[in-house]
Amino acid sequence: MSVFKDLASLASLLRNAQDLSERLNSVIAQLKNERLVGSAGAGLVTVEVNGLAEVIRVSIDQRLIDPKDKDLLEELVAGAMRDAIQKARERHMALMTELTGGLPIPGLDQVAKLFGGR
Numbered sequence: 722m723s724v725f726k727d728l729a730s731l732a733s734l735l736r737n738a739q740d741l742s743e744r745l746n747s748v749i750a751q752l753k754n755e756r757l758v759g760s761a762g763a764g765l766v767t768v769e770v771n772g773l774a775e776v777i778r779v780s781i782d783q784r785l786i787d788p789k790d791k792d793l794l795e796e797l798v799a800g801a802m803r804d805a806i807q808k809a810r811e812r813h814m815a816l817m818t819e820l821t822g823g824l825p826i827p828g829l830d831q832v833a834k835l836f837g838g839r
Contacts, residue, residue, distance in 0.1 A: 752773050753775075755771060756771060758808075759802065759805025759806070759808060761796075762785070765785055766801045767780045773809065774809040779802075
């Protein structure tokens with residue numbers, strides 16, 4: 722009888738894994754379509770990323786385009802990128818927490834670290 726119970730448990734686990742996989746794919750598609758904007762210099766530099774932290778667009782206010790201000794511009798672009806990527810990380814983790822129903826999933830924290838989360 723124990724063998725049948727174990728097989729039933731295994732079948733249930735596989736169904737749940739497939740459901741989780743489908744939901745995870747849905748979350749990834751959602752993240753790919755979301756847009757988050759980071760900014761620096763009071764909005765003079767903005768960086769748009771998707772929820773997977775892929776850079777979509779960089780915008781630089783015309784007033785910053787001066788060869789003498791190259792260092793400042795580079796700092797602002799880097800700052801805007803950090804801001805946008807952090808927003809993408811936070812959104813990613815929020816959706817993953819929602820997907821798991823807040824349950825601690827072994828290895829999820831390691832995935833977050835790979836994505837750049839803390």
